Amino acid sequence: MAQGARAVSLKNRHMMPLRALIFDVFGTLVDWRGSIAREARALLAPRGVSIDWHVFADAWRAQYQPAMEEVRTGKIPFSKLDVLHRRNLEVVLREFAIDDLDEVTKVQLNLAWHRLDAWPDVAPGLRRLREHYRIAPCSNGNVSLMVDLARRNGFPWDAILGAEFARDYKPKAVVYQSAATAFDCAPDEVLMVAAHSSDLAAAAGAGLRTAHVARPDESGPGRGEHAPSVAVDLAARDLLDLADRLGASVD
Amino acid sequence: MAQGARAVSLKNRHMMPLRALIFDVFGTLVDWRGSIAREARALLAPRGVSIDWHVFADAWRAQYQPAMEEVRTGKIPFSKLDVLHRRNLEVVLREFAIDDLDEVTKVQLNLAWHRLDAWPDVAPGLRRLREHYRIAPCSNGNVSLMVDLARRNGFPWDAILGAEFARDYKPKAVVYQSAATAFDCAPDEVLMVAAHSSDLAAAAGAGLRTAHVARPDESGPGRGEHAPSVAVDLAARDLLDLADRLGASVD
Numbered sequence: 029m030a031q032g033a034r035a036v037s038l039k040n041r042h043m044m045p046l047r048a049l050i051f052d053v054f055g056t057l058v059d060w061r062g063s064i065a066r067e068a069r070a071l072l073a074p075r076g077v078s079i080d081w082h083v084f085a086d087a088w089r090a091q092y093q094p095a096m097e098e099v100r101t102g103k104i105p106f107s108k109l110d111v112l113h114r115r116n117l118e119v120v121l122r123e124f125a126i127d128d129l130d131e132v133t134k135v136q137l138n139l140a141w142h143r144l145d146a147w148p149d150v151a152p153g154l155r156r157l158r159e160h161y162r163i164a165p166c167s168n169g170n171v172s173l174m175v176d177l178a179r180r181n182g183f184p185w186d187a188i189l190g191a192e193f194a195r196d197y198k199p200k201a202v203v204y205q206s207a208a209t210a211f212d213c214a215p216d217e218v219l220m221v222a223a224h225s226s227d228l229a230a231a232a233g234a235g236l237r238t239a240h241v242a243r244p245d246e247s248g249p250g251r252g253e254h255a256p257s258v259a260v261d262l263a264a265r266d267l268l269d270l271a272d273r274l275g276a277s278v279d
Numbered sequence: 280m281a282q283g284a285r286a287v288s289l290k291n292r293h294m295m296p297l298r299a300l301i302f303d304v305f306g307t308l309v310d311w312r313g314s315i316a317r318e319a320r321a322l323l324a325p326r327g328v329s330i331d332w333h334v335f336a337d338a339w340r341a342q343y344q345p346a347m348e349e350v351r352t353g354k355i356p357f358s359k360l361d362v363l364h365r366r367n368l369e370v371v372l373r374e375f376a377i378d379d380l381d382e383v384t385k386v387q388l389n390l391a392w393h394r395l396d397a398w399p400d401v402a403p404g405l406r407r408l409r410e411h412y413r414i415a416p417c418s419n420g421n422v423s424l425m426v427d428l429a430r431r432n433g434f435p436w437d438a439i440l441g442a443e444f445a446r447d448y449k450p451k452a453v454v455y456q457s458a459a460t461a462f463d464c465a466p467d468e469v470l471m472v473a474a475h476s477s478d479l480a481a482a483a484g485a486g487l488r489t490a491h492v493a494r495p496d497e498s499g500p501g502r503g504e505h506a507p508s509v510a511v512d513l514a515a516r517d518l519l520d521l522a523d524r525l526g527a528s529v530d
Contacts, residue, residue: 110463162426171461175413175437186426188438192461210422210443212361 048211049157050166050189052222055246058144058177061085067140071133079124087123091116096168096197106195108170114138142176151182153267164189166207166220168197199230208236221270225257237261239270299462300408301417301440303473306497309395309428312336318391322384330375338374342367347419347448357446359421365389393427402433404518411525415440417458417471419448450481459487472521476508488512490521
């Protein structure tokens with residue numbers, strides 16, 4: 029009932045109609061941890077590497093924010109996430125004392141981020157939401173990475189927006205705002221959907237409306253957000269629940 | 280046979296595999312002239328306007344290149360095509376002495392460019408091509424315009440690339456090259472598809488491979504290119520013919 033009340037408040041508080049939905053991807057739509065662990069194991073185990081593959085995934089992901097911060101602060105020019113992931117991979121391989129990997133394998137391993145699996149509600153949820161709204165990822169992942177995830181998982185995007193389109197990284201306001209602009213929307217005509225309160229707080233700061241999706245096991249059992257820790261317009265269990273709530277408010 | 284020989288030469292001359300196809304849209308995929316004439320008539324005839332609707336469409340289109348040239352030369356900052364179309368509309372309305380149009384009607388008329396119909400081969404052709412290649416528009420039209428045309432006509436794009444992504448207008452090389460970069464491709468791994476020789480000459484100059492599609496009636500009966508006037512890698516009758524040729528060269 030608390031969540032139902034929030035859905036109603038979304039409808040009542042905003043006079044502007046909702047016209048577009050944009051989505052965080054890593055963690056919100058796809059299981060990066062389980063997929064990276066699987067891909068790393070498939071490539072490295074046959075080469076004699078024996079490590080905790082989930083810890084390896086966590087270590088690689090831990091390099092993510094510091095690398096983007098160099099772009100956000102202007103220390104380095106915009107570089108697509110594939111490039112940052114590759115630089116981060118070198119750091120992580122050293123951490124795990126994996127020092128004899130050939131270049132072809134490193135390239136394949138870096139592309140593991142293009143082979144992440146979606147949570148099961150995502151493709152059917154996006155198909156329903158697309159009937160009412162323009163939809164796009166607003167991820168820090170680059171265009172080709174988003175395209176490969178879409179093809180793998182059947183995401184029916186209208187466009188690929190986000191960091192590479194804006195040439196900067198979330199949570200900078202320009203990334204959210206440039207997605208709204210591309211869809212010819214005012215910021216408050218766009219709903220940012222994410223499983224991370226920090227992403228939603230930044231989107232709200234940029235003028236967007238926000239929806240939280242629970243991914244309580246994103247970073248391992250119990251290590252994910254089961255509810256938002258910031259004020260949001262709507263909190264949903266998953267994308268099918270989100271479609272139910274938004275469908276109810278627009279039909 | 281001449282065209283068959285070209286398809287073979289495409290295969291033999293280039294050692295790099297073809298990985299992505301990008302497309303011109305206005306004229307190549309959609310019938311801008313017939314659609315704008317229809318939309319203008321539907322909006323203006325009930326308001327007592329009686330003109331030659333195809334001549335009106337031609338006049339609006341005639342303002343297209345001069346407006347973009349102001350962006351290309353740096354005279355004005357990048358503005359999305361919807362904005363240039365609206366500015367051009369004011370010019371054309373004056374030309375036709377239509378001086379009493381309300382703002383809502385002008386907005387609706389400007390969005391006529393979002394309601395263009397595709398040539399009949401395009402949607403089935405793109406569906407076939409997408410099985411083998413990443414595909415995106417590389418148009419001077421903005422993202423929302425491309426999204427609306429895709430939804431209207433069933434274009435299954437992987438991403439929306441082109442002018443708004445590059446923040447400049449074709450035929451500047453950066454527009455073609457930024458599309459290749461977004462797809463993680465070298466320029467010569469990408470095929471630019473267009474019905475206009477000038478577009479293909481610029482794409483070739485930027486390092487891309489090129490395919491011409493015949494649209495002999497684009498600007499009225501007999502007023503379109505039935506064949507390229509520049510060297511191209513491949514010349515096709517339409518997108519189904521293009522799919523046949525590329526399918527034959529990759530299977």
